[in-house]
Amino acid sequence: MVRTRFAPSPTGYMHIGNLRTALYAYLAARRNQGVFILRIEDTDQERNIPESVAAIYNSLALAGLAYDEGPDKDGGYGPYIQSERLPIYQEHAQKLLGMGAAYCCFCKKEDRPEGEDVPVRRDPCRLLSPDEIQKKLDSGESFVIRQRIPDEGSTTFTDHVYGEITIEHAQLDDQVLLKSDGFPTYNFANVVDDHLMGITHVMRGQEYLSSTPKYNLLYEAFGWEVPEYVHLPLIIKEDGSKFSKRLGDPSFEDLVKMGYLPAAIVNYIALLGWSPGDDREFFTLAELEKVFSIDRINKSSAAFSFEKLTWLNGEHLRALPLEAFHDLAKAYYPPELDEFDTLKISELLQVRTEKLNQIPDQVAFFADVPDYDINMYVHKKSKSDLETSLTILKGVMPLLADLKTFDNDNLYMLLKSYGKDKGYKTGTVMWPIRTALSGVPATPGGATALAEVLGRTETLNRIQAGIEKLESEMA
C-alpha cells in the first residue's frame, strides 16, 4: 500500500514548487490506489503564520488535490498537526538519548560560528561526562538534543529520481533534533511522523538530497524501515533565479487571481519535471492520475514559463463547455454589458481568450465606443479608406434598418451581396462597419457578429455616429 504525504509548513503562501510537490505526491498515491495525507509541519514557533494554514487548504482545494487523511480527516494516524504531537517527539528523543544515538547540548545559539562557509562541526558537548550533564540539567541550563553522527563511514541510499547517492558521515552535522523550546526540528519530526504515519514514499524537494543520510541514520537507530525517496528537481524562473515572494513572484493563488485556471496551472506544473513519454501535453487532473509515473520524473531543474502556461490556459479555456466558460467570464464583464446577450459575447470570446483577466479590455467597447482616430478606417489589406468607408456606411444604413432578421448569418449575407452589387470586396464593406461599431482595431468577432450582439438600434446609432465623425473630420 502506497502512502504519500504533503507536509507543508505554514510559514507563507503556497508557492509553485510546493504545489508541484503536493501534486506529485497526490498523483503517486492515486496512480497506485494509495493514500494521500496532509500533515501540517508547524514546528517553528517564530515563523508560523496562522493565516497560511488557510492558504494551504484553499490551494489544495482549488487544485483539486483531495487528501484522504489530514487534520480535518482522521485516518487513525493523527494528530496531523505537529504542534499537537509534542509528547511523541519527546518520547522518541528520550529513546535516542538512552541508546546513545543522541546527546544533550548546552551550547548557546550565539556560540555557532558565523560566516558563509561554515565547516562541518562536531559539538563540544559530545564529550561531556554523565556527571557533568546531570549537573547542568539540575541547574536548569537550557539545552537541545543533538543527533550523534558517526565520525567514520558513509551512508548510501537510492533515490527514485537521482539514483544511488553516497555521503560521508564526516560531512554531516550533529543536527538538532529537539530545540530548547521543546519543539522538534523539521528533520526529527519528519522522520518520526513519516514512520508513525506509515509513509512509504517520501517526496520532497531536491534540497534535501544531501541531508537524507541523517534521516536514514535516525531510521536505523530506531530500527525502522527506511522509506522510498523521491527527490524532485527545482522549479526556477526563466532567468535562472528562484521564485521569491519578496520579489513579487506569484503564488498559486496569485496565478488564479491573474486569470489562470487552476486546472491549467496543475497541468502545466505537472509537466515541469515530468513528461508522459508521448507528445501529449493537455491533461486534466483525472487524466494525470492515470498516466503519472515516478520513473518519468526528470533530474534537472526546470524554468517556469509564463508564456507556455498562458498558451496551455487558452487550451483549457477552449476545452470548456460554453456554459462553463460563460460562468467564468461573467465575473469579468462590466455591469454595462447586462443589456446585451452576454452568453453570445462569451461565445465570441472563448476562442480568443488566453487569460480571464484580459476580458475587460476585450469587451470594453461593447459598453462604450472609445474616442478613436479617424485613420482607423484606413486598412490596406481590406482596401478600405476614408472615402469608401463613408460611402459604405451611408449605403448600408437603410439596408440594416430594413433587414428582417437581425442576426449574424443574415447580416453577413446582406452585406456580402451589397458588396458584390457595388463592386467591393467583402472586407472593404466589413471594415468600416466593424470600426464604427467598436472603435478598436481588434475585436472578438467580425462586424456582423458585433452587430448581432449590439442589436439593430445600437448598431444603427453607432454607424450614424461613425458617419458623422467621418464627415466632420474629413473636412
Place this chain on the structure above:
RNA sequence: GCCUCCAUCGUCUAGGGGACCAGGACGUAGCCCUUUCAAGGCUAAGACCGGGGUUCGAAUCCCCGUGGAGGCACCA
C-alpha cells in the same frame, strides 16, 4: 571552504549504443484560411557544454574539464 546533484533548440522536453543529417510543444518568422483579432492548417529558423576515452558505431557508457544548482541553522 567542504560535500552532493545537474548539463539536448531561447524555454519545457523525447531520446536510455545503431531506427537521430536528433522528434514534439511554447515562443519567433512566413504562408494558407478569413469579416478585424484570434483559433485552425502548413512551412521555416533553432540544440546534443568542451576534451579525452570505450566501441565496428555514442546525444546515449566512462573519465577530466567547464558551467549551473543545492546543502553544510535551535528554517523547513
